[in-house]
Amino acid sequence: MIYVILSIVGLCLGSFVNAFVWRLHEQGEGNRARGRGSSKKGNKLDPKRLSILKGRSMCPHCKHELAAKDLVPVLSWLSLKGKCRYCHKPISWQYPLVELITAGLFIVSYLFWPLSPVSSLQSSVNFIVWLVILVGFMALIVYDFKWMLLPNRIIYPLIAISIALVSFNVIFTGNLSLLLQTGLSVLIAGGIFYAIFAVSDGKWIGGGDVKLGFLIGLLLMDPYQSFLVLFLSSIIGTIVVVPGMLLKKVTVRSRIPFGPFLIIAAIIVRLFGASIVTWYKSVLLLQA
Ligand SMILES: [Zn+2]
Numbered sequence: 088m089i090y091v092i093l094s095i096v097g098l099c100l101g102s103f104v105n106a107f108v109w110r111l112h113e114q115g116e117g118n119r120a121r122g123r124g125s126s127k128k129g130n131k132l133d134p135k136r137l138s139i140l141k142g143r144s145m146c147p148h149c150k151h152e153l154a155a156k157d158l159v160p161v162l163s164w165l166s167l168k169g170k171c172r173y174c175h176k177p178i179s180w181q182y183p184l185v186e187l188i189t190a191g192l193f194i195v196s197y198l199f200w201p202l203s204p205v206s207s208l209q210s211s212v213n214f215i216v217w218l219v220i221l222v223g224f225m226a227l228i229v230y231d232f233k234w235m236l237l238p239n240r241i242i243y244p245l246i247a248i249s250i251a252l253v254s255f256n257v258i259f260t261g262n263l264s265l266l267l268q269t270g271l272s273v274l275i276a277g278g279i280f281y282a283i284f285a286v287s288d289g290k291w292i293g294g295g296d297v298k299l300g301f302l303i304g305l306l307l308m309d310p311y312q313s314f315l316v317l318f319l320s321s322i323i324g325t326i327v328v329v330p331g332m333l334l335k336k337v338t339v340r341s342r343i344p345f346g347p348f349l350i351i352a353a354i355i356v357r358l359f360g361a362s363i364v365t366w367y368k369s370v371l372l373l374q375a
Contacts, residue, residue, distance in 0.1 A: 093197055096218075097190030098160035104189060104225045105182050106144050110137045111238060112230070149174035160186040185229060192221050192354065199358045209259050216252050217357070220245060220306065224350045227299070231346035237295030242302060249305040256308070269308040276304030276313040296345050303353045311368075312360040320345070320352035 114137050136142045136150075144153045151173040157163050161183045169178055196217060202210040223245045227237050257265050280300035283292055304313050328343060356363070 101189030
C-alpha cells in the first residue's frame with residue numbers, strides 16, 4: 088500500500104516539477120524583458136497565469152489551459168501520443184520521464200532509507216523532508232540541464248529546510264556533536280566548490296554549484312559522506328563526459344552543467360553513503 092501511495096504522490100509531484108520549472112523560467116524571462124524595457128510581441132502572458140500556486144497548467148506552445156484529463160501524470164501524455172490536445176504540437180518526453188523518475192526515487196528512498204525504522208518519529212520526519220528535498224532536486228536537475236542555471240529561488244528554500252532539519256535532529260537527539268559534524272560537512276562540500284569558484288573567478292563552476300555544495304553538506308550532516316559526494320560526482324561526470332568527447336558531441340569548450348552530477352551523487356550517498364563509508368574506513372584500517 089505504501090508503495091502505491093509513494094508512486095502516486097511521486098508522479099503528481101513530478102508533474103508539479105515540470106510545471107514549476109517552466110513557470111519559474113517564464114517568469115524570469117518576463118522580468119528580464121520588462122527590465123530591458125522591450126515588449127515581447129505575441130505570447131504575452133498575464134503574470135497571474137504564471138503564478139506558481141494559483142495559475143492553471145497550460146500547454147508550453149499554445150498556452151491553452153489544460154483540463155483535468157490532460158493532467159494525469161504519464162497517462163495523459165501516452166494517450167495523446169506526446170502531443171498537445173489543442174495545438175497538436177509535440178510535448179517533450181521530458182514530462183513523463185521527470186514524473187517517472189520522481190516516483191522511482193520516492194520508492195527507492197523508502198526501500199533503502201538508512202535511518203531505520205522509518206516508523207520512528209525522528210526517522211519519519213527526516214524521510215518526509217527528504218522527499219520534499221528530492222522534489223527540489225528534480226527541479227534543479229531539469230532547470231540546470233535546460234538552462235545551465237541553478238536558480239536561487241529553488242536553492243534558498245531547500246537550504247532553509249535543511250537548516251530546520253539539522254536543528255530538529257540536534258534538539259530531538261540532544262546530540263550536540265551533530266552540529267560540529269554538520270559544520271565540517273558543509274565546509275567540505277561547500278568550501279571546496281567555493282575555493283574552485285574563487286580561484287577560477289567563476290569560470291570553471293558557477294555560483295549555483297557553490298550554493299548547491301553548501302546545501303548538500305547541510306543535508307548529509309557528515310564530513311565523510313560530503314567527501315564521498317565530491318568523489319562520486321567527479322566519477323559520474325567523467326563517465327558521462329568522456330564518451331561524449333569520444334563521440335565528438337562534447338568538446339573542451341562545451342559547457343556542461345555540473346549540478347545534476349552533484350545531485351545524483353548526493354542522492355546515492357544519502358541512501359547508501361553510510362555503508363560505503365563503513366566499507367572504506369574498514370579498507371583503510373586494514374591497510375594501515
Ligand atoms: Zn498546445
